Amino acid sequence: MSTLTADDLRTRVGELLAAHPPASTDRLDFLRARFDAGLAWVHYPEGLGGLGAPRELQNVVEAELAKAGAPDNNPRRIGIGLGMAAPTILRFGTDEQKRRYLRPLWTGEEVWCQLFSEPGAGSDLAALGTRAVRDGDEWVVDGQKVWTSVAHIARFGILVTRTDPDVPKHQGMTYFICDMTDPGVEVRPLRQLTGEAEFNEVFLSGVRIPDDNRLGAVGEGWKVAQTTLMNERVAIGGNAMPREGGLIGMVARTWRERPELRTPELHDRLLKLWVEAEAARLAGQRLRQQLAVGAPGPEGSAMKLAFAKLQQALTGLEVELSGEDGLRYDDWTLRRPEKVDMLGRGPGYRYLRAKGNSIEGGTSEVLRNIISERVLGLPSEPRVDKDVAWKDLPR
Amino acid sequence: MSDLLYSEVEEDLRASVRDLLTDRAGFTSVLARTESAEPYDLKLWRTLAADLGLAGLAVPESLGGQGASHREVAVVLEELGRSVAPVPFLGSAVLATAALLAAGDRELVPRLAGGELIGALAVPLTSAPESGFPDGVSANTEGALSGAVRAVADAPVADVLIVPAAGPDGPGLYAVEKAAATVSDVVSLDLTRRLADVSFDNASSRLLASGAEARSALRQALRAGAGLLASEQVGLAQRCLEETVAYLKQRYQFGRPVGSFQALKHRLADLYLELVSARATARHAADTLATGDDDVPVAVAVAAATCSAVALHAAEESVQLHGGIGMTWEHPAHLYLKRAKSDELALGTPGRHRAALAGLVDLPPA
Ligand SMILES: Cc1cc2nc3c(=O)[nH]c(=O)nc-3n(C[C@H](O)[C@H](O)[C@H](O)COP(=O)(O)OP(=O)(O)OC[C@H]3O[C@@H](n4cnc5c(N)ncnc54)[C@H](O)[C@@H]3O)c2cc1C
Numbered sequence: 181m182s183t184l185t186a187d188d189l190r191t192r193v194g195e196l197l198a199a200h201p202p203a204s205t206d207r208l209d210f211l212r213a214r215f216d217a218g219l220a221w222v223h224y225p226e227g228l229g230g231l232g233a234p235r236e237l238q239n240v241v242e243a244e245l246a247k248a249g250a251p252d253n254n255p256r257r258i259g260i261g262l263g264m265a266a267p268t269i270l271r272f273g274t275d276e277q278k279r280r281y282l283r284p285l286w287t288g289e290e291v292w293c294q295l296f297s298e299p300g301a302g303s304d305l306a307a308l309g310t311r312a313v314r315d316g317d318e319w320v321v322d323g324q325k326v327w328t329s330v331a332h333i334a335r336f337g338i339l340v341t342r343t344d345p346d347v348p349k350h351q352g353m354t355y356f357i358c359d360m361t362d363p364g365v366e367v368r369p370l371r372q373l374t375g376e377a378e379f380n381e382v383f384l385s386g387v388r389i390p391d392d393n394r395l396g397a398v399g400e401g402w403k404v405a406q407t408t409l410m411n412e413r414v415a416i417g418g419n420a421m422p423r424e425g426g427l428i429g430m431v432a433r434t435w436r437e438r439p440e441l442r443t444p445e446l447h448d449r450l451l452k453l454w455v456e457a458e459a460a461r462l463a464g465q466r467l468r469q470q471l472a473v474g475a476p477g478p479e480g481s482a483m484k485l486a487f488a489k490l491q492q493a494l495t496g497l498e499v500e501l502s503g504e505d506g507l508r509y510d511d512w513t514l515r516r517p518e519k520v521d522m523l524g525r526g527p528g529y530r531y532l533r534a535k536g537n538s539i540e541g542g543t544s545e546v547l548r549n550i551i552s553e554r555v556l557g558l559p560s561e562p563r564v565d566k567d568v569a570w571k572d573l574p575r
Numbered sequence: 576m577s578d579l580l581y582s583e584v585e586e587d588l589r590a591s592v593r594d595l596l597t598d599r600a601g602f603t604s605v606l607a608r609t610e611s612a613e614p615y616d617l618k619l620w621r622t623l624a625a626d627l628g629l630a631g632l633a634v635p636e637s638l639g640g641q642g643a644s645h646r647e648v649a650v651v652l653e654e655l656g657r658s659v660a661p662v663p664f665l666g667s668a669v670l671a672t673a674a675l676l677a678a679g680d681r682e683l684v685p686r687l688a689g690g691e692l693i694g695a696l697a698v699p700l701t702s703a704p705e706s707g708f709p710d711g712v713s714a715n716t717e718g719a720l721s722g723a724v725r726a727v728a729d730a731p732v733a734d735v736l737i738v739p740a741a742g743p744d745g746p747g748l749y750a751v752e753k754a755a756a757t758v759s760d761v762v763s764l765d766l767t768r769r770l771a772d773v774s775f776d777n778a779s780s781r782l783l784a785s786g787a788e789a790r791s792a793l794r795q796a797l798r799a800g801a802g803l804l805a806s807e808q809v810g811l812a813q814r815c816l817e818e819t820v821a822y823l824k825q826r827y828q829f830g831r832p833v834g835s836f837q838a839l840k841h842r843l844a845d846l847y848l849e850l851v852s853a854r855a856t857a858r859h860a861a862d863t864l865a866t867g868d869d870d871v872p873v874a875v876a877v878a879a880a881t882c883s884a885v886a887l888h889a890a891e892e893s894v895q896l897h898g899g900i901g902m903t904w905e906h907p908a909h910l911y912l913k914r915a916k917s918d919e920l921a922l923g924t925p926g927r928h929r930a931a932l933a934g935l936v937d938l939p940p941a
Contacts, residue, residue, distance in 0.1 A: 424936075435938055442941035450938060451929040458873075459881045462855035466579035473580065482851045485844075551847055552840035556820050559835035 184222075184233040186240045192217060192231075193244040207251040211287040214250075220286045224270065228282050236472030239420065253288045259519075260329065261285040261292035265338050267411040272355070272396040272404050281336070281357070291518075293334035295325045295358060295382060296405070300575055302327075303546045305340070305409075306349045306402060307565075307573065310384060312341035312356070319343075319356065319394075321364075321387040329540075331367045331380040332516050334360050338408060339389075340401050345571040352570060353401030357393040364388070374532045375512040378520060412541045413484040420468065421461055427494045427522070427530065428457035434501055441503050450501075453494055460486045481555070485547045488537035495531040502527050577862035577870075579855055585650045592629070592654040595622065600660035602907045608661055609766040609910075615732045620662040624690030630668040631688025633865075634676065639685030645799065649806035649861035656810030656886075659767045659910050663693050665804065666729025670696035673799040674737045677792035678748050678784035683735060695733035696796060697751075697773055699726040703923025704797040704875065705931045708790050712740040712775055714747055718782055723774040728921070730771035731760045738780065739793050748789040749780035765917035767910060801922035802860035802875035808886035808918055809857045812850050815889040815911050819843065819896050826898075839896060846889055853878075853885040873935050880928040883919045890915035 200213045214220055215229045222238050224230025245252075255262055262285070269281055284290040301308035310323025321341055331337065337358040344352030358365065364387035369377035396404040424432055435442065435450055464483055499506040510526035522530055538544040552558045565573055581589070599619050608614055624630035633648050634640020641647075648669065655664055667687055671694030675684045686692040698709060712722030720740055730736065736751045736758075755778040763770045784792050820843060823834030833839060860878035863871045890912040894901040901908045919925070933940060 432936075432938060439939075442939075444941045447933070447938070447940050448929075451933055454932065454936065454938065455877055455880045455929060456852075458877045459852035459856045462579065462859050462877075463852045465576065466855040466858065469578070469580050482848045486848055486852065545841070548841040548844035549837070551844035556816075556840075556843055556847060558820060558824065558840050558843065559832050561835060561837060562831070 184231055184237065186237060189219075189222065189231075189233065189237050189240050190244055192219060193241055193248075197245075197248050197250070202248060202250045208287060208289065210251055211253055212283070214245075215283050215286055219245075220253075221266075224282075228270070228278055229286050234472055236468065253286060254519075258285070258288045258291055260294050260338075261288075261290070264294060264408045264412050265292040265336070268338060268355075268395060268404060268408045269357075271407050276392070277357070277395070290335040291330060291333050293328050293331045293337045293360070294408070295328055295331075295337040295339040295384075296408075297327045298324060299326050303543055305405065306353070307570075307575070308340060308342060308353070309570075310339075310341045311345075312343050312354055312389070314343075314391075315388075317391050319354075319389045319391065321356075321358070321384045321389055323384050325382040325384070327370065327379045327540075328367075328382045329379045330518065331360065331382050332369065332377075333518055336360060337382075338395075340405050342570065343398060343401075346569050347399075348567055349565065349570040349573060350402045352399055353405070354398050355395045355401040355404040356389050357395060358384075358387065358389060359393070362387050362389075369514070369516055371514055373535070374529055375509075376515045376517055378517055409542065410480065413480045413547070420465070423458060423461065425461070426457070427491060427498070428454060430523070431494055431498050431501065434498065438501075438503075441501055446497070446501060449497055453490070453497060456490055457494070460490055481542075481547045481550050484541060485544050485551070488534075488544055491534040491537045495527065495534040498527045499531045577859050577866070577868070579858040579862065581650065581858075582646075585647060588647055589650050589654060591627070592623075592651055593657070595619075595627070596654055596658040596660055600658045602910075605659060605661060605767060605910065606905075606907070614766070614769055615661050615663065617662075617732065619660065620664075620693075621690060623662060623664070624668070629664075630672070630690045631685075632668070634672060634684060634688040638676075638681060638688060640688040644865035645803060646861045646865045649803055649857065652803055652807040653810030653813075656807035656812075656914075657814040659811070659914050661767045661769075663695070663729035663732050665768065665800065665807070666695045666727075666733065667693045669803055670694075670728070670796050670800045671733075671735075671737050674748065674792050674796035675783065677795040678788065680750075680783050683750060687735075692734040693729070693732055694735050694737060695727055695730040696800075697724045697727050697730070697736045697738040698793070698797070699724060700728040700770060700917075700921045701726065701923075702797055703927045703931070704794055704801055704872075705923075705927075706797070708741075708746045708793060709739055710741040712738055714740045714742040714749060714780065714782075716743050718749065718780050719777045720749060720751060720775040720780050721777055723772065725772045726761070726770045727773050728768060728770055730758050730773055731769045733758070736773060737783070738775070739789065740780075742782075742785060745786050746789045746793075747785040748783045748792055750783055751775065751778050751780045755779055763917070765913045767914060768917065797922060798871060798875050799864055801879045801928070802864050802871070804918060804922055805853070805857040805860055805875075805878035805882035808882035808915070809850070809854050811911055811915055811918070812846075812853060812882075812886045812889035815886075815893040815908075815915075816843065816846055816850060818907070819893045822897055842892060842896075846885075846892055849885040849888060853882045856881045873932065876928040876932045876935065879923055880925040880932070883925045886915040887919050 196217045218231040219241050220229035222231050222233040223235040298308050312319040312321045339356045339358040343354040364385045366383040368381045371377045509528040628641050631640030632643045636642040687694045714720050738749045757774045758771045760771050826833050856878040860874045863874040894908045900906050
């Protein structure tokens with residue numbers, strides 16, 4: 181790790197702003213220049229959008245750039261790329277792959293999706309059956325993925341496949357980068373309970389993936405996928421927020437602005453949730469401080485769980501607090517949004533969408549298993565599937 | 576942004592306190608002491624207070640203390656919570672000392688900081704920071720106190736009482752020697768932190784502060800107490816979780832360790848989750864108290880409301896998940912349960928802290 185200080189970074193941001201004044205620079209040009217200056221994610225290596233600096237210093241960069249009115253890279257839309265694909269490519273990619281993919285991923289020019297879940301393999305991801313069969317320098321992929329968020333706008337997907345059905349399920353998997361524009365990739369909208377189709381079904385028929393697009397060794401796909409999943413949990417729970425940032429802020433504002441809706445019982449619940457939101461915010465801050473000093477705690481999974489629980493309780497309260505308006509919905513038309521827009525929609529939408537928070541990225545039940553086994557060290561359930569070849573598993 | 580981690584110095588401090596407590600306040604000896612004629616371990620207290628200097632951790636060096644801060648005090652409290660050691664740390668080193676410091680005292684503070692005297696703040700342990708100034712005791716123009724206070728923490732072993740009383744010209748904070756008061760031990764729910772009812776009948780006293788200064792000193796002491804008690808609760812909850820996990824790994828029923836049953840694993844995962852949040856709030860409270868940040872009132876209310884509930888939940892789960900053994904006198908679980916339940920009432924219940932927050936963060940009641 182380099183010995184850069186907050187002041188060094190302020191200087192570098194100053195140089196970037198001087199060379200590319202935000203007011204007169206094209207948005208994409210600015211973002212590319214920012215990447216090249218190592219100010220995209222400062223903890224990444226030099227040449228790959230970073231400076232090898234402590235992760236926490238990213239906050240300094242963001243604050244300086246926000247002050248100068250610089251454009252951002254719309255992190256919500258490219259969340260899967262930033263949160264999951266990038267750390268996986270950084271850890272398992274070849275130099276060539278890192279150079280090819282990280283820059284347009286970070287600038288948002290290329291959106292990524294995650295082709296993991298299948299109709300028969302959700303929580304039990306290692307049961308997946310999408311086949312990849314080697315053919316010279318290429319692999320031929322056949323199968324179906326499901327619940328694939330933003331697949332309809334994605335340029336690339338991170339894809340886990342089965343390459344050897346004769347070994348137990350955690351072996352015999354291989355991880356690829358899938359070009360979503362390839363013939364044989366078909367994306368169909370999958371409407372969800374909010375009315376919109378944010379996720380999709382993805383059918384893969386005879387998709388040819390060059391071996392150069394493999395991440396990690398053949399048969400080591402599970403190990404690579406673990407990196408993606410761990411980063412996913414931290415990414416979901418862990419944004420820096422001011423007090424009353426996020427949904428609690430909306431609920432508190434409604435409370436302040438609509439005295440006629442107040443009841444003692446709602447007041448009680450509001451205060452409890454306010455405290456819970458503040459506690460979760462501080463716990464997130466503590467987790468980031470731990471990461472920054474290089475001591476990542478197992479709190480990542482806990483944060484994701486806490487976040488889901490809180491979002492659901494808050495959005496439930498918000499609908500109730502909305503009186504007659506709580507009975508209305510803003511829009512049921514089928515749309516294919518490019519990002520989850522929690523704050524841009526009405527309370528009813530927020531309530532419904534928050535139900536996904538305890539399912540996406542690992543259900544709360546599965547996260548509880550992870551915490552109890554890997555953090556607390558409790559024994560695992562008796563396993564019936566451990567030593568059975570994938571092809572012989574009951575399904 | 577406050578620093579929510581533990582520094583190396585704090586970890587060293589923790590290690591030495593834990594070593595001492597493991598050695599001298601193991602469970603069997605703590606339990607045996609609760610039934611003895613000397614429920615407090617004053618020898619252990621002398622080691623902690625005088626030899627290790629922990630009674631004066633947050634006291635400036637110029638007043639005979641260590642010149643550290645509430646962050647370190649919080650770490651000591653975490654360890655004391657882990658062991659429910661019967662020492663008057665909360666009453667003397669936290670509450671009485673904070674009141675004296677806030678009142679600008681220079682005589683008693685060094686003696687409390689050095690462990691030479693034990694102090695107690697003569698308010699019911701249930702007092703919340705926003706409770707207002709009590710009037711159960713009044714002072715005449717000569718400074719003679721009359722009246723009574725119930726449920727004063729650590730008073731059974733105190734040498735000096737710091738008493739808020741209604742003086743002839745409004746509120747006053749007074750120091751009274753134990754001999755001048757009637758201190759009657761009560762049977763406390765918490766066997767390891769004792770209470771006494773205290774009464775005064777023309778007891779002579781020394782005025783420490785009056786008027787707004789007295790009010791503020793009391794509020795500051797209760798606020799520091801409530802904010803730091805959160806750390807004791809974190810330590811207690813952590814210990815309960817650890818002991819329960821260890822037990823569930825080795826207890827077999829239905830041919831499996833009971834800890835492999837998912838119904839129990841999920842309950843413990845939830846407890847862990849609560850503890851992660853509780854620790855962050857307790858650290859934030861300790862850090863703001865240490866730096867005198869403007870955020871103290873909110874940080875303390877958040878920590879107090881969160882950590883009380885988490886400690887109690889951890890202690891209750893510990894009894895339940897230990898099964899029959901958890902119900903026995905021989906098993907440590909009950910000492911933790913009793914401390915946790917008393918701590919829930921101490922220095923403001925979660926409900927009172929939330930009500931205080933309503934005012935602090937502009938969420939008015941219906
Ligand atoms: C909004 C949203 C977006 C998503 N986006 C993506 C995406 O972009 N890419 C992608 O690959 N996937 C995506 N997913 C899929 C998601 O990862 C899966 O839905 C999730 O992992 C659960 O799998 P499942 O739906 O098959 O449920 P199942 O695994 O069938 O679970 C059914 C129920 O059983 C419980 N359960 C399962 N196993 C256990 C166990 N061992 N112990 C206790 N309970 C258990 C679950 O908690 C759940 O309640 C998305 C899901 C949602 C809701």
